[in-house]
Amino acid sequence: MTALGLKPDGAQARPLLRDLASIALIALAGASGYWLFPDNLSFLTRVISVALLVLSLDLVVGYCGIASLGQAALYGAGAYAAGIACLNGVTEPFLLILIGAAAGAVTGLMMGAVMLRAHGLPQLVLSIAIVQLLHEAANKLAWLTGGSDGLSGMLPAPLFGLFEFDLWGRAAYLFGLGLLIVTFALLRLLVRSPFGMVCRGLKEDPLRVSALGISAFPVLIRMFAISGAVAGMGGALGAIATQVVGLDSVSFELSANALVMLVLGGLGQLTGALIGTVVFMSIEHVIAAINPFHWMTLVGAILVAIVLFAPRGLSGTLDELARLLRREGRP
Amino acid sequence: MSAVFSVERLSKSFGGLKVNHDISLSMAAGERLALIGPNGAGKTTFVNLVTGRIRPSRGAVSLGGEDMTAVSAVGRVRRGLVRTFQVTRLFSEMTPEEHMLLALLQRAGRATRILARFRGDATLRDEAADILATLGLTEVARRPVAEIAYGQQRLLEIAIAMAQRPKVLLLDEPAAGVPSSDTPLIERALERLPPELAVLMIEHDMDLVFRFAKRVIVLAAGEVIFQGLPGEVAQDEKVREAYLGSYAHAGR
Numbered sequence: 001m002t003a004l005g006l007k008p009d010g011a012q013a014r015p016l017l018r019d020l021a022s023i024a025l026i027a028l029a030g031a032s033g034y035w036l037f038p039d040n041l042s043f044l045t046r047v048i049s050v051a052l053l054v055l056s057l058d059l060v061v062g063y064c065g066i067a068s069l070g071q072a073a074l075y076g077a078g079a080y081a082a083g084i085a086c087l088n089g090v091t092e093p094f095l096l097i098l099i100g101a102a103a104g105a106v107t108g109l110m111m112g113a114v115m116l117r118a119h120g121l122p123q124l125v126l127s128i129a130i131v132q133l134l135h136e137a138a139n140k141l142a143w144l145t146g147g148s149d150g151l152s153g154m155l156p157a158p159l160f161g162l163f164e165f166d167l168w169g170r171a172a173y174l175f176g177l178g179l180l181i182v183t184f185a186l187l188r189l190l191v192r193s194p195f196g197m198v199c200r201g202l203k204e205d206p207l208r209v210s211a212l213g214i215s216a217f218p219v220l221i222r223m224f225a226i227s228g229a230v231a232g233m234g235g236a237l238g239a240i241a242t243q244v245v246g247l248d249s250v251s252f253e254l255s256a257n258a259l260v261m262l263v264l265g266g267l268g269q270l271t272g273a274l275i276g277t278v279v280f281m282s283i284e285h286v287i288a289a290i291n292p293f294h295w296m297t298l299v300g301a302i303l304v305a306i307v308l309f310a311p312r313g314l315s316g317t318l319d320e321l322a323r324l325l326r327r328e329g330r331p
Numbered sequence: 332m333s334a335v336f337s338v339e340r341l342s343k344s345f346g347g348l349k350v351n352h353d354i355s356l357s358m359a360a361g362e363r364l365a366l367i368g369p370n371g372a373g374k375t376t377f378v379n380l381v382t383g384r385i386r387p388s389r390g391a392v393s394l395g396g397e398d399m400t401a402v403s404a405v406g407r408v409r410r411g412l413v414r415t416f417q418v419t420r421l422f423s424e425m426t427p428e429e430h431m432l433l434a435l436l437q438r439a440g441r442a443t444r445i446l447a448r449f450r451g452d453a454t455l456r457d458e459a460a461d462i463l464a465t466l467g468l469t470e471v472a473r474r475p476v477a478e479i480a481y482g483q484q485r486l487l488e489i490a491i492a493m494a495q496r497p498k499v500l501l502l503d504e505p506a507a508g509v510p511s512s513d514t515p516l517i518e519r520a521l522e523r524l525p526p527e528l529a530v531l532m533i534e535h536d537m538d539l540v541f542r543f544a545k546r547v548i549v550l551a552a553g554e555v556i557f558q559g560l561p562g563e564v565a566q567d568e569k570v571r572e573a574y575l576g577s578y579a580h581a582g583r
Contacts, residue, residue: 190445192448192449193444193445193446193447193448193449194432194433194436194441194442194443194444194445194447194449195443195444195445196449197425197429197432197433197449198433198442198443200422200424200425201422201425201433204422204423204424205420205421205422207420208416208420208421208422210404210405210408211382211404211408211413211414211416211420212408212433212434212437212442212491212495213405213408213409213413213437213438213495214405214437214442214443215405218443219443222443222445
């Protein structure tokens, strides 16, 4: 290859460096959250839990080009599975996360099997229908899910047998941060694997992908399962950290908010999902405290501004700024 | 001469309209065949029938003696029936090298692996670089496709097809949209296609057809009206009529 004049390693090394830098940044931001807002750790843990949901949505929307307004179905499946398991004596936190991931993955498979039958708007409507159906199921199966009261009173075992999930939420936060970093790193590998490249191809031109001899369905259904596992872990983390699971975890509203956060942060980059979640939820947290009735108006206005002036989302705009600065800096 | 690819009495009607009617042809390995015809002759429908994008009303397509009529579009590609597109269909943010690696990984049966590195295989990277070099695309191998010239994108379509190592290649207007100053590039690329490959070219550019094809089939109003040597096509009365003179003097 070098003989033909292609630079051997530059292009391969750079994304790896970028990944390591993003992971370091997440760890740094997470640690500063821990030191700067010690009284808000339970809120920050919820941010991480929702960030996993938005990351999972990015896999489907940002990498495969399948719009979904029902992603909370997968998040809720993980939350309820972990909650029910915990109330039935499975209290080991890592195991609960795994149970959440498995429940999310299975729900993802089913959701994919239904959604992939359609394209475009009908597909979007199916996603809404699925989350509404699950919401109704969780409401009706009160013996299992607690109905409209939800599940409460879960008492997860201490982390590594040492750190209690206490009122201050330190253990839960650090546990969640660790989970997020590991998941993010694995997803980075995923989106740069051959599988991830095929997904990007499917997003842009399915006909071209089929002309390469690659069938779309097996690829997309696997992505739904992976996405479900990630969302399910987010749900399980929420259940462990807050020790309640409610109907809001499997709602259309949460699904729609997740999509808003993703668009806000920028599609198809993973980092955008994280930035979008943190910005959206921080705004919600601060403004809802000041004016609980009109905070959505402000969020709406910010969104309109972003879609009009920064269509690639916050992370895309940051990238462009960085590129401009670099160009300025050059002699 | 055993046929590597054949089409028998392939027909397609939309309602009462016969878009393709009783089209038959067969190709031997290494053959260079061109399919021409005026606009609306049914060429696009023919491509869609052969590649499996639409189902025929009647007739059969076979590849290497195997009946393909019930095989899906993807299945036909996997068995060696590969096409290029009239309007380039490429992934705008990917580089030519990445396109090649996708095609090569798929040929190796590894395109959808999760636990693998996209650039992990040095042999495939070398093969990708080789093909790109053959077509003069080394310079742009690592630039996003959206940033390279249209002529180079057309060459990349051919490069991808070469990476797929087909038995039969369907070239759907390989020179469409290319400025005439660049057609020699396409022509040179076509000359470098493996000699044993059967190539069916659908093309408007008559000069290209006459230089490339050893045999020509003319389609008009969904039917084959001429099969024969390139030199004879312009003299044929039916062909002249079909084109209303527009191409009757071409190739002189």
